[in-house]
Each structure stands twice: as C-alpha cells, then as structure tokens.
Amino acid sequence: MDGWTGFIYCGSRSARVPGVSNTHRQQQVVSCRFARSIPLFSSQLPVAVTKSGGGAMSARLPRKRFYRARAHSNPLSDSHFPVPICPSDVDFSSHYPHFFPGPGPAHAHDGPRPMVRFADVGCGFGGLLVGLSPLFPDTLMIGMELRDKVTEYVKDRIQGLRATNPGQYNNISVVRTNSMKYIPNYFQKAQLSKMFFLFPDPHFKEKNHRRRVISVQLLDEYAYVMEVGGIIYTVTDVEELGEWMKSCLEKHPLFEAVGEEEINTDPVVKLLTSATEEGQKVARNGGQTFMAIYRRVASKED
Amino acid sequence: MDEGLIEESESGNACTDEAAPALIAVHPTESSVVIAVGSELRVFDLKGDSAVSPLDDLGGPHHSASIRAISFSLDGELFVSAGDDKIIKIWKTDSWNCIRTVQSEKKVSAVSISQDSQYVTFADKFGVVWIVSLKEDRDTKAVPILGHYCSIITSMKFSPDGRFIATADRDYKIRITVFPRNALKGAHEIQSFCLGHTDFVSCLAFVCSQDQSKGLLLSGGGDLTVRLWDYISGSLLFTCALADEAGNLEASEIEENDKRAVTDICASSDGSLIAVAVQSFNGVMLLSCDLLAKTLSFVKIVSMEKSYIPTSLALVSSKERLWTVMGASNLSSSDLTDNNQRLLTRVRIISFLQKDPLDSCSRDPALLEDGEVPGGEKLLMQLQGCLDAAAQEAAFAAAAAAVRTSLQNMMIKKQYSVERRELRKRNRNDKKIKS
Incomplete structure (x- = not known):
C-alpha cells in the first residue's frame, strides 16, 4: 500500500503535499536513465509510447503520471472485477511464464506446480516486489492491489523490467483484487511464507476502522493462508495505525512477535522502508516509521 | 466515496418493508413445531396437542420486526429466534418462557445454538458472528x-461433533472455523474454506453416519446447485445441479428470466434423505447422499399445488415427516391477512411413513391432506392463522413474489450499467485534474 505518492491526503495528512513534485522529478530521472539503453519505440509496450505522445522520454518502463489513481479505494463496496472461485481457479502460469514452462501435459514437468509464497497486500506501485525479486529469485511473489490504474502500472512496470533485464523479475506479478474479501480465493491453507502490509490506508475515523487492512478478524484469514513459521510484516508512518496493527497482532493467538535480533538480521526488513515508494518518501521527509513483525505460530488449543 | 456503503445502509433500512420468508422449525423429538412469520412466533405443542403462546416473564421486548432465523438446540431444551429488530430471544422449550433477550448492534441474519447448549451464536448483517x-x-x-x-x-451451523462452526455468506464462501473450548475469546483458527459455489450460498446442512462422527457438509446456493463437501479439507466432493432435474419437469413451469436459487436444505442426519426447496418451484426436491461413495443422487420431486412454493423446511432425525411452510411477512396489501389481520401461512407435510413394515425400501413420500396432519385443525389454526389457507391462492402468489424479490435484493450484487459507471468515473475528481 505504498501508493499514496503524488496525492493529497484527506484530513490531517496535508503534510504529504510536498511529496508531489519530488516524486515526479525523481521519476523523470529514472526514465532518462533507462531511455539511453532502450530503443525508443517498443512494440511490446505501446502504453509508454502512445500515451506519452511519442516524446523523447518514453522508455520501456511505465511512468506514474499516466496511471493516476485516487489514493483511496473503498474496500467495502461490491467488486466489479472477476474473482477466482477458488485457488486452483487462478492461472498463475500466465503470471509467471518463466516458472510454468509452456502449455502441454502437466505431468511432463518435473515436480509439483510452483506456488506463490509471498504476498504484498496493497502493493501500490510495486516498489517492494521489485526490491524483493532479486533477493529471492526462486520464490514466486504476488502483489495485490485494489486500484485498477495502479495495478496496470505495476503490470507494465514488471513487463518493462523483464524486457530490460532478461532472466530477472520473472518471479513477481500483480493481481487486481480486494484482498480483504478474497484472500482465500487466491491462496490455499498454509501456502504463504511471508505477507506484507506496507503503509496501508490509515482510516483515522473510528467509524472507518473496520476498513483497516489489519484487524483481529482479518488476521484469522491471513493466519489461514500462512504456513506455521511464516512472517507477517507491517509498517506505517502513522503512529496511531502502528499501535493499532501491533495490538491486533499481539491480541491474536496465532501470531507471536519476532525477536529483535532476528529482525536486525532479516534482509527483508531493510526493504520495507527503503524499497517502497511510500517508504522513500517518508525517509525524504524525515518521518518516522512504525514496524510490527510477527510470526505465524501453531494453535495452542490442543 | 462512500456510495457503496450508503446504498447498503439505505437498502438495509428499506428492509423493514421487504418481505421475510416464513420459517419453520421442529423439535428434535417432534414434540413441538414453531413457525416464524413476520414478528410472530407460532408454537404448537404436538405432545400436549395444544397451541402455545411464548411468554417473556422477564419483561423483555417482544420481536417487533421480521424474524429472520430460528433454531432448536440439539437436545431440544432451548430455542432461539432473532431478526430485523436486532434482538435475540432464547426460550426454554418446556415452558416456552424466554430466559434471555440479547441485544445486537445490527440486524441478525443467522442464529445457532452450540451442540452442548452452552452458547448461542448469531451473525449480523455486517458479517460478524457474535457469541x-x-x-x-x-x-x-x-x-x-x-x-x-x-x-x-x-x-x-455447528458440525455434528460440535468442534467446528460453519458459516456461509453472500460472497460464495463457506468458512469452517474451529470452535474453541473457550469460545468467548474468539474463534481464530480457520479449518478450511469450502469454495466452489458460483453464486451466493443460502443454506448449509451437516450429514454424518452413526459410526463416523466426522460427517460431510451440504450446501445450496444461488447457482441452483447442492454441493457436498469434505469440510475438514474444504474439498468439493460432489455437485448436484438441480437445473437439470427441474428443467426436465413440465410441472415446474418456471418462468423465463427467473433466476432460481436453492432457498433451504434439510437433511436426515444419516444423509439418506435430503429435502431441497427451490425458489419459484412448487414442490420439494428429494436427494440422497451416499456417505461412503461421497456422492449425491437425485431421488424424486414431490410436486405440490401451483401456488405453493415452500419458503422453509424442517425434518427430524426419525425422518417420518418433512414439514414445509410457505408465507411472507410485511406484505403491504391486505392480501395476506384474513379478517383477524393475522399473517397467513400455509403448512404442508410430506410423510415418509412406511406403509408396509416388512418392506423397508418402500418409503414413498406422501403429501398429507389437511385432515391427515398431526394435531389436525388445531395445529393448522395456530400455525397457518386460518384453516382454509389453501383457498387463498392470490395471497400466496403475492407472498412468493415478495419473498423472491427480497432475496434477490439482499443477495445479488447491484449491477450498474457500463454507461452509469463511466458517467460516475468521468465526474471523479482525479479525472478532472487530468483534463
């Protein structure tokens, strides 16, 4: 959910406004850098070409300004996008063609079908996925994002990265979905080893607390799709939300805080704030971040 | 931004004049029968052969809006009723006295009593289950x-062994949750999700054989299927598409464009008899479940008069009688009320009594005539509100239509035309910035 970039927050977070110009400047720099090594008109990525009007800046990587989306999306509303009936209904081979070698009889391929192991819930513009991809090249990861424009951006970004870095970024993908409603439709029991909730929508008003992506009830579902020993990462720059997420995880019988030492040695933790667009912006503005990292534990019931 | 939410709450308020289907429940030993229609609970004591008026000596509020869910406890000592008035009333069935009235924050859509009769659980319109x-x-x-x-x-529903609680929702999901020993601390461990329905799930029923306590789960839904699940693993074992069965029958005479859904299922505990009620279908479909082969098979259709579309079914484990009721609450017209302004319902009973005691296979279902029902006229007077309910065909046609509309409104997601959605998008603020 590192997707607040460039948009004005409602209410008390008007401090975000300065981020707008910063982000755009930075993007252009990125685009220029890639533009040097890449042919201008790529047939694979018509989006960048057509939408930019054939400008000299067009590169393979999509540019955020063409994927403007609102900062908020109502997670409670009825969804008008297709939702898979059950996990086996999801065609992950189209997401990770490199890991699913071509159509043909299923038994021709060795071993079991590869499974998605990491989920970035509310992936926003996909910064974390891009950062994680080279760290775990053999692990399939998926970003889940509710805003269709943002999802389109991440799709194009991954396509662009795959094209410019052959052999890399084949293990990341994105789906447009409401993960607060449809997590069990995508993953089987105990399928995931890591889940990320980075800079989620804070929903300050008490009447909107039930829209928060971390709640004791939703943690039941996250615990269901996570394997015992799997780790859930949450981070926010809003202190109130940080405390909320921590208290939900603390209250939940199936989660246990990860020790300080382990957090310090976990290579993923650094990425939480450094890889995501939102994290970078917080760092630029000298903001604080509040992390809660918990492990899925077995039920103590029996 | 909140449009979805606002619309939801608006339709929620409108629910008060939306029809709620009449419900029926039978005591586990068939010693009493209860019908809920509107805010009214109609109880008939079959053992004492008399009508009963439930009382609340504690002075708690009576139901003031449509009752949406009723249930007996497994041992039959308790009964619970709840609905749109946001109260849950728990009754002792020996005296039909209310022992507890619980306040809910939202309207209640489902209610259940744990197998050990220690807890009552209820589900509200926001999808939260309370205990x-x-x-x-x-x-x-x-x-x-x-x-x-x-x-x-x-x-x-609680699983037969009481270890799990199964909940079905409008988003095609069935969730099986471990029911913990200390349930007041919350049920956090999800055993499985049973996913496979392609429309809302409307009803659940457990079946299990005597020797294995584990059992299987049945569900019916808006996709007009009855599905059989291994609820421990969440795997779909068998799908019985009723459209094929109903479509072959001329008697059903289903109108075109009429979306049909399974509205109720009840099953004998061993699975040998499963009764299914279908929207707009004047009769009951009978299925059977083979617990070893894990399959469902279609047995037969019991057709009823054209105006009789059962809204609720009840069956006791002895499975000698299948109780069905039809009716609706809150009909604005005077259609459904007789001179005494009582809401009209219609009760029909299918008997599975063996005619020949030597031949255990000849369990031919027989639709009982009004003169043949247990309890006779007294029962019909109490439960139906009048004796000659069968004559009021127009009233029942109106009831069937009202129930159908209200179910659709509640369960089917609002579909907006592409134009309307485009228009909304065009007026969004972020679009304005761009142009």
Missing part, C-alpha cells in the same frame, strides 16, 4: 468471535 454464553445466569454481553468481511452471513 453469548448461557453458563452464567447473569446477562453477559455478546462478544464477536469471527467475521466474514462485510458480507451477509446466510447460514450458520
């Missing part, structure tokens, strides 16, 4: 134990 302990005499507040995220829970 009340019956252990202490003092009034304790309900606490939330689990939630389906913002989805109406349509059915809630």
Whole structure:
C-alpha cells in the first residue's frame, strides 16, 4: 500500500503535499536513465509510447503520471472485477511464464506446480516486489492491489523490467483484487511464507476502522493462508495505525512477535522502508516509521 | 466515496418493508413445531396437542420486526429466534418462557445454538458472528468471535461433533472455523474454506453416519446447485445441479428470466434423505447422499399445488415427516391477512411413513391432506392463522413474489450499467485534474 505518492491526503495528512513534485522529478530521472539503453519505440509496450505522445522520454518502463489513481479505494463496496472461485481457479502460469514452462501435459514437468509464497497486500506501485525479486529469485511473489490504474502500472512496470533485464523479475506479478474479501480465493491453507502490509490506508475515523487492512478478524484469514513459521510484516508512518496493527497482532493467538535480533538480521526488513515508494518518501521527509513483525505460530488449543 | 456503503445502509433500512420468508422449525423429538412469520412466533405443542403462546416473564421486548432465523438446540431444551429488530430471544422449550433477550448492534441474519447448549451464536448483517454464553445466569454481553468481511452471513451451523462452526455468506464462501473450548475469546483458527459455489450460498446442512462422527457438509446456493463437501479439507466432493432435474419437469413451469436459487436444505442426519426447496418451484426436491461413495443422487420431486412454493423446511432425525411452510411477512396489501389481520401461512407435510413394515425400501413420500396432519385443525389454526389457507391462492402468489424479490435484493450484487459507471468515473475528481 505504498501508493499514496503524488496525492493529497484527506484530513490531517496535508503534510504529504510536498511529496508531489519530488516524486515526479525523481521519476523523470529514472526514465532518462533507462531511455539511453532502450530503443525508443517498443512494440511490446505501446502504453509508454502512445500515451506519452511519442516524446523523447518514453522508455520501456511505465511512468506514474499516466496511471493516476485516487489514493483511496473503498474496500467495502461490491467488486466489479472477476474473482477466482477458488485457488486452483487462478492461472498463475500466465503470471509467471518463466516458472510454468509452456502449455502441454502437466505431468511432463518435473515436480509439483510452483506456488506463490509471498504476498504484498496493497502493493501500490510495486516498489517492494521489485526490491524483493532479486533477493529471492526462486520464490514466486504476488502483489495485490485494489486500484485498477495502479495495478496496470505495476503490470507494465514488471513487463518493462523483464524486457530490460532478461532472466530477472520473472518471479513477481500483480493481481487486481480486494484482498480483504478474497484472500482465500487466491491462496490455499498454509501456502504463504511471508505477507506484507506496507503503509496501508490509515482510516483515522473510528467509524472507518473496520476498513483497516489489519484487524483481529482479518488476521484469522491471513493466519489461514500462512504456513506455521511464516512472517507477517507491517509498517506505517502513522503512529496511531502502528499501535493499532501491533495490538491486533499481539491480541491474536496465532501470531507471536519476532525477536529483535532476528529482525536486525532479516534482509527483508531493510526493504520495507527503503524499497517502497511510500517508504522513500517518508525517509525524504524525515518521518518516522512504525514496524510490527510477527510470526505465524501453531494453535495452542490442543 | 462512500456510495457503496450508503446504498447498503439505505437498502438495509428499506428492509423493514421487504418481505421475510416464513420459517419453520421442529423439535428434535417432534414434540413441538414453531413457525416464524413476520414478528410472530407460532408454537404448537404436538405432545400436549395444544397451541402455545411464548411468554417473556422477564419483561423483555417482544420481536417487533421480521424474524429472520430460528433454531432448536440439539437436545431440544432451548430455542432461539432473532431478526430485523436486532434482538435475540432464547426460550426454554418446556415452558416456552424466554430466559434471555440479547441485544445486537445490527440486524441478525443467522442464529445457532452450540451442540452442548452452552452458547448461542448469531451473525449480523455486517458479517460478524457474535457469541453469548448461557453458563452464567447473569446477562453477559455478546462478544464477536469471527467475521466474514462485510458480507451477509446466510447460514450458520455447528458440525455434528460440535468442534467446528460453519458459516456461509453472500460472497460464495463457506468458512469452517474451529470452535474453541473457550469460545468467548474468539474463534481464530480457520479449518478450511469450502469454495466452489458460483453464486451466493443460502443454506448449509451437516450429514454424518452413526459410526463416523466426522460427517460431510451440504450446501445450496444461488447457482441452483447442492454441493457436498469434505469440510475438514474444504474439498468439493460432489455437485448436484438441480437445473437439470427441474428443467426436465413440465410441472415446474418456471418462468423465463427467473433466476432460481436453492432457498433451504434439510437433511436426515444419516444423509439418506435430503429435502431441497427451490425458489419459484412448487414442490420439494428429494436427494440422497451416499456417505461412503461421497456422492449425491437425485431421488424424486414431490410436486405440490401451483401456488405453493415452500419458503422453509424442517425434518427430524426419525425422518417420518418433512414439514414445509410457505408465507411472507410485511406484505403491504391486505392480501395476506384474513379478517383477524393475522399473517397467513400455509403448512404442508410430506410423510415418509412406511406403509408396509416388512418392506423397508418402500418409503414413498406422501403429501398429507389437511385432515391427515398431526394435531389436525388445531395445529393448522395456530400455525397457518386460518384453516382454509389453501383457498387463498392470490395471497400466496403475492407472498412468493415478495419473498423472491427480497432475496434477490439482499443477495445479488447491484449491477450498474457500463454507461452509469463511466458517467460516475468521468465526474471523479482525479479525472478532472487530468483534463
């Protein structure tokens, strides 16, 4: 959910406004850098070409300004996008063609079908996925994002990265979905080893607390799709939300805080704030971040 | 931004004049029968052969809006009723006295009593399941134990061994949750999700054989299928598409464009008899379940008069009688009320009594005539509100239509035309910035 970039927050977070110009400047720099090594008109990525009007800046990587989306999306509303009936209904081979070698009889391929192991819930513009991809090249990861424009951006970004870095970024993908409603439709029991909730929508008003992506009830579902020993990462720059997420995880019988030492040695933790667009912006503005990292534990019931 | 939410609450308020189907429940030993229609509970004591008026000596509020869910406890000592008036009333069935009235924050859509009769669980319109302990005499507040995220829970049942609680929702999901020993601390461990329905799930029923306590789960839904699940693993074992069965029958005479859904299922505990009620279908479909082969098979259709579309079914484990009821609450016209302004319902009973005691296979279902029902006229007078209910065909046609509309409104997601959605998008603020 590192997707607040460039948009004005409602209410008390008007401090975000300065981020707008910063982000755009930075993007252009990125685009220029890639533009040097890449042919201008790529047939694979018509989006960048057509939408930019054939400008000299067009590169393979999509540019955020063409994927403007609102900062908020109502997670409670009825969804008008297709939702898979059950996990086996999801065609992950189209997401990770490199890991699913071509159509043909299923038994021709060795071993079991590869499974998605990491989920970035509310992936926003996909910064974390891009950062994680080279760290775990053999692990399939998926970003889940509710805003269709943002999802389109991440799709194009991954396509662009795959094209410019052959052999890399084949293990990341994105789906447009409401993960607060449809997590069990995508993953089987105990399928995931890591889940990320980075800079989620804070929903300050008490009447909107039930829209928060971390709640004791939703943690039941996250615990269901996570394997015992799997780790859930949450981070926010809003202190109130940080405390909320921590208290939900603390209250939940199936989660246990990860020790300080382990957090310090976990290579993923650094990425939480450094890889995501939102994290970078917080760092630029000298903001604080509040992390809660918990492990899925077995039920103590029996 | 909140349009979805606002619309939801608006339709929620409108529900008060939306029809609620009449419900029926039968005591586990068939010693009494209860019908809920509107805010009214009609009880008939079959053992004492008399009508009973449920009382609340504690002075709690009576139901003031449509009752949406009723249930007996497994041992038959308790009965619970709840609905749109946001109260849950727990009754002792020996005296039909209310022992507890629990307040809910939202309208209640499903209710259940745990197998050991220690807890009552109820589900509200926001998809949250709450629990009340019956252990202490003092009034304790309900606490939330689990939630389906913002989805109406349509059915809630405890597994036969009491270890799991199954909840079905409007978002095609069935969730099986471990029911913990200390349930007041919440039910956090999800055993499985049973996913496979392609429309809302409307009803659940457990079946199990005597030797294996585990059993299987049955579900029916808006996709007009009855599905059989291994609820421990969440795997779909068998799908019985009723469209094929119903479509072959001329008697059903289903109107075109009429979306049909399974509205109720009840099953004998061994699975040998499963009765299914289908929207707009004048009769009951009978299935059977082979617990070893894990399959469902279609047995037969019991057709009824054209105007009789059962809204609720009840069956006791002895499975000698299948009780069915048709009716609706809150019809604005005077159609459904007789001179005494009582809501009209119609009760029909299918008997499975063996005609020949030597031949155990000849369990031919027989539709009982009004003169043949147990309890006779007294029962019909109490439960139906009048004796010659069968004559009021127009009233029942109106009831059937009202129930159908209200179910659709509640369960089917609002579909907006592409133009309307485009128009909304065009007026969005972020679009304005761009142009």
